[in-house]
Amino acid sequence: MANDYNSNPILLDTFTSAIDVGSTLFNNTNARIYVKHIEWQTPTSTSHTCLVKDGAGKTLMSETCTVANQSIFKPFNHWVQGITIAISGVGSGKISILVG
Secondary structure, eight states, rough: OOOOOTTSSEEOOSSOOEEEEEHHHHHHHTTTEEEEEEEEEEEEETTTTEEEEEETTTTEEEEOOSSTTTTTEEEEEEEEEOOOOTTOOSSSSSEEEEOO
């Protein structure tokens, strides 16, 4: 599957290049995006990590898998200034971002 920016939630599963949600959707890395939650779905190994930042580099989600195949859910319900994920910023699984 490829990254799907046109769904809600936004589904990201390909981390072989940097991801910039603000730039992809609005041509602006720091675009204001109302995020309801971010979920790291089914990471496969306890050695895997997930790092999601905003457009300015502030950490939005930094997690380490503690139980294989168990999703990690982080509620937000507020505006963020862009969403970025570095190359290989997610060790396995998918990122789901519910926007509103």
